[in-house]
Amino acid sequence: MGPETATLVALIMRDRPRPEQGYRSCLGIMRLNKQYGAERLEAASARAVAVGVRSYRHVAAILKNGLDWAAAGAGKSYIACALAYHACRRAYKALYHRTSRLFHELRLTRADGIYHDRDARNTHSP
Numbered sequence: 001m002g003p004e005t006a007t008l009v010a011l012i013m014r015d016r017p018r019p020e021q022g023y024r025s026c027l028g029i030m031r032l033n034k035q036y037g038a039e040r041l042e043a044a045s046a047r048a049v050a051v052g053v054r055s056y057r058h059v060a061a062i063l064k065n066g067l068d069w070a071a072a073g074a075g076k077s078y079i080a081c082a083l084a085y086h087a088c089r090r091a092y093k094a095l096y097h098r099t100s101r102l103f104h105e106l107r108l109t110r111a112d113g114i115y116h117d118r119d120a121r122n123t124h125s126p
Helices: 003-015 020-036 038-051 056-064 076-089 099-112 115-122
Strands: none
Touching (some): 020 038, 038 056
């Protein structure tokens, strides 16, 4: 376990009313090392600490969605915008949101049961 993961584990244990409540989350995070490797777990732990999330579920989502690969300012948004532009030029539809807004929209559509309706309203084509 690296220093970023150790920091995250310490924060989880500190934030719970009782230490036993953080054990499962911490053990789950440590098991992610087998699936994703130490380097990616360290990067995901650093990101989790930076954005203030303190659970196994959030760290697993960071790893699953590849949010641990590049730091802020690395050009991820520029690449996403260029890919969307290229897709629109080829008559495909594209949806571009900040991650926080995308997750908010997905929660709303899941609650409303209207994935397709909201998707049709939010996509743009040339």
